[in-house]
Every structure is written in C-alpha cells, then in structure tokens.
C-alpha cells in the first residue's frame with residue numbers, strides 16, 4: 073500500500089506537535105480544551121489541545137500528540153492545522169471525510185480520520201464544559 | 205560498507221531465492237521441460253530424474269527416505285493435507301457423525317493449521333487448542349495433559365513464525381508414539397535452519413515450504429512416515445494420481461528442482477549459518493535493549509530460532525514505527541498492518557497485552573543479512589522509537605506518573 077505525498081509530508085514533518093502543559097496544568101486552564109480519544113489496546117490514542125482566544129472565541133492555537141500509525145499521526149497534524157483561526161462552531165463542521173480526501177487515506181485507514189474528527193469535538197466539548 | 209537500501213529483515217515472511225537455486229532451476233524451463241509422468245520418452249525421463257534428485261535432497265535435509273517425501277505447493281497445502289488427510293484416515297466414525305475423534309493443536313499455530321483444524325471441528329472432530337504459556341513454548345506435558353482416549357492426531361508447530369519460540373517437538377512426538385497418536389509438525393520456520401531427523405525426533409508428518417529456505421514460492425513438501433508406524437492420509441487434491449496418489453497434479457518441475465537445491469544448500473550451510481545468525485541477532489537485541497528503555501522481547505529468551513526477534517517498544521505504535529524506519533523492512537504485530545483491527549493473535553495468546561502487541565516489531569534475519577545491515581537497523585530503530593515517543597501522549601502520561609491502565613479509555 074503506497075501512501076500519498078501529502079500523508080508522508082504530514083507524517084515526516086507533522087505540524088503542531090506538543091501540548092500547552094502537563095495533564096495537570098492544562099486541566100486548570102479555562103482557555104484550553106483537551107480531547108483524548110482512542111485507546112492503547114486499539115493501537116491509537118490521539119490527544120488534541122485547543123487554546124481559545126476568549127475575546128474573539130476563536131481557536132488561536134492547537135497542539136497534538138498521537139500514539140498510532142502514520143495515517144493517525146498525519147490526520148492529527150491536518151486537524152490541528154485546519155482548526156487554527158476557526159471559531160468553535162466552524163471547527164465543529166470539520167468532517168472526517170475532508171481529512172480522508174486531503175490525505176488520500178485508504179479504506180483501512182478511515183478510522184484514523186474519524187479519530188481526528190472525534191478529537192476536535194472532544195477538545196471543544198472540554199473547553200465548553202470548563203466555560204459554562 | 206556497501207549497504208544497499210532498503211534493508212530486508214523480514215525473512216520469516218519469505219526469503220530471497222539463492223542465486224544457486226535459480227541456476228539449478230533455469231534448465232527446467234527450456235531444456236528439462238518434459239512431464240515427469242511421461243514414461244515413454246527421454247523428455248519425461250529427464251524430468252523424472254531431476255525430480256528424483258530433488259526428492260533425495262529434500263529427504264536428506266530431514267533424515268527421511270525419498271519415498272517419504274510428497275511435493276506440495278507449499279506449507280499451507282501441506283498443512284491442509286496433513287490435518288484433513290490424517291483426520292479423515294484415522295476418524296473413529298464416518299462422515300456425518302459427531303465425536304469422530306480428538307485432535308490437539310495450539311492457539312498460536314499458523315492460520316494454515318488453525319483454519320483446517322476449525323474446518324475439522326465443523327466436520328465432527330473435537331479439537332483442543334492449547335493455550336501457550338507466556339514464553340510461547342508448548343511442552344510435552346501440556347500435550348500429554350490434553351490427551352484423551354479418542355485422540356487421533358496432534359499438530360504442533362516446531363517453531364513459531366512470529367516469535368520464533370521452539371516447542372518441545374521430539375518429546376511431544378514421543379508422547380504421541382506412546383499412545384499410537386499421529387504427530388504432525390508444521391516445521392516451516394524450523395527446517396533448513398535447525399537440524400532435523402524425523403526418526404530421532406518422533407515425527408509422523410512434517411510440512412515445510414521452499415520460500416522460507418531461499419527457494420521459490422509455491423512449492424514445498426510433506427514428509428509421510430512409511431515405517432514404524434506406516435502413516436497414511438486421505439488425498440485432498442485428486443486427479444492424475446501423481447505423488448503416489450497422495451497429491452495429484454503434474455509436478456512443478458522447476459519449483460521442485462529449486463526446492464531440492466534449496467534443501468541441499470541448507471544441509472550444507474546450516475551449522476555455520478546458525479552461529480552467524482545468532483551472533484547478529486544477539487547484537488541486535490542487546491543494542492536495542494541498551495539504547496531504548498521500556499522494551500520487551502516476546503517469546504522464550506533462549507528456546508528460540510536464531511533468526512527471529514519479536515520486540516515490543518512501549519508507548520510507540522508498530523505501524524507508525526515501521527513507517528519511520530522505512531529503509532528497513534520488518535513486520536509488526538500491530539493491527540494496523542492487516543485489514544482486521546485486531547492485533548496479533550499469537551502475541552495475544554501469550555498474554556502480551558493488546559497495547560504491547562500494537563507496539564511490537566518482528567525482525568527476522570536470513571542468509572543474506574550482513575552485520576552492516578544490522579548496525580543500520582539498530583541505528584534507525586533507536587532513532588525512530590525516540591522520535592515517536594516525542595509524539596506519543598502515552599509517553600508523556602508515563603513521564604507524568606500517570607498509570608495508563610488506570611485511564612478509562614473511550615474505545616472506538
């Protein structure tokens with residue numbers, strides 16, 4: 073199975089790797105939402121953190137960490153890139169199929185894109201929960 | 205040091221054909237092209253002579269008589285013939301009935317044994333799938349303990365293809381012979397690398413394959429004991445009655461000749477090769493264990509083939525790891541490498557957690573592996589594991605002192 077150029081680019085040089093602090097630190101911060109999806113037993117875990125500009129309501133920065141295959145890592149990289157600068161509502165609109173298309177994911181790797189979409193939604197929900 | 209990329213370290217999956225094997229095969233396409241079954245002209249006789257020579261070479265590798273060798277299309281067919289053929293021959297009751305006889309095999313066998321065994325279950329046989337211990341070694345005690353009054357067949361592989369662990373084959377054979385139970389071993393990963401003597405090792409049926417021993421794909425053999433006791437199987441491929449009726453089809457002469465040559469080369473070079481591979485694998489294993497923490501070797505530490513290493517690298521996923529070492533070709537027990545999302549059933553059966561199964565690589569060395577290639581692999585893997593850990597949320601959690609097993613993961 074040969075991978076697309078886009079996928080390899082995102083895998084070899086992923087964007088936005090990192091976090092805004094340790095698990096304990098980010099928990100305390102109202103401007104940060106964290107989404108962790110997947111499970112080690114399933115072979116992929118994605119952690120996505122969003123930093124929201126509380127005056128504009130836009131995602132000003134995003135960071136990810138991923139335990140998973142190349143497609144999972146590339147999907148996380150794309151997801152973080154796409155949500156930066158978007159409002160929460162706009163970010164909620166991102167569909168896994170968009171990521172499938174962007175990276176030309178083969179059918180066995182579609183679950184990686186689903187995970188990326190889920191991680192965006194989970195991070196937004198976490199942010200909203202902190203700010204209600 | 206003359207390193208050509210990519211480096212091939214997946215010799216348990218298949219091997220490069222030895223050039224000496226290719227050379228032996230070539231005349232069979234254009235000169236010795238007769239049908240070995242043609243009894244009335246020199247083309248047939250020449251082909252028959254070539255096949256007979258190959259039969260002798262195959263027999264010699266395992267200490268058998270040439271008449272005890274049945275050529276097949278590989279180990280998958282051989283295993284199907286051994287299991288289904290022996291079950292049908294030694295069934296206690298005719299087709300259509302239940303309790304037709306008891307068969308013992310193990311959970312970490314190759315699918316080419318497991319699936320025929322499951323088929324036999326549907327055909328009225330009782331099958332015990334022994335659960336291996338953590339080191340993967342099936343003992344004679346375990347087989348003995350599973351024996352029943354109506355046991356007719358035991359099928360235990362000699363060495364496992366994913367972890368290289370070696371089962372107690374000569375002893376298991378002795379247990380079977382004590383009770384007049386037929387003993388089959390899938391020796392695909394063993395034969396050609398380790399000394400084999402079907403008489404000393406108490407074997408009735410043994411199957412192996414050309415492409416794991418530097419021969420061509422699509423050809424293999426089954427050993428069928430002729431004396432003490434005389435063992436028989438019911439043919440599964442019927443037709444022209446070749447191979448004494450046990451396996452019909454015009455023989456694949458080039459394949460068979462290549463297989464024979466591959467067997468001969470293994471007979472000659474096995475001893476020195478074994479030491480060389482063991483030294484290389486030891487270097488690989490020691491170096492990786494020294495330069496990377498949180499690694500674990502899967503399978504038995506010593507009772508293991510010299511050319512296979514299966515290692516789990518904690519907090520890193522296997523397929524991502526394979527992609528990161530793209531100039532080194534290996535296998536992984538990670539689900540992501542196959543269409544199913546389940547990780548390796550072999551590692552699972554040993555009790556390796558799903559997370560560590562997803563983190564495993566199988567690295568298998570072969571005749572053409574050089575020390576420079578091993579050094580390159582060590583360097584690449586070490587770099588890749590450290591790199592991927594910087595990306596891994598599990599690595600962060602581990603370093604923050606969070607117990608990964610305590611998290612309530614939302615599986616998908």
Ligand SMILES: Cc1ncc(COP(=O)(O)O)c(C=O)c1O
Pocket residue numbers: 216217277278279280281314316361363364365390392393412413414415422424
């Ligand atoms: C232990 C074992 N049995 C059977 C097989 C199947 O062999 P073949 O590819 O010749 O059918 C293999 C190789 O994949 C193997 O490793």
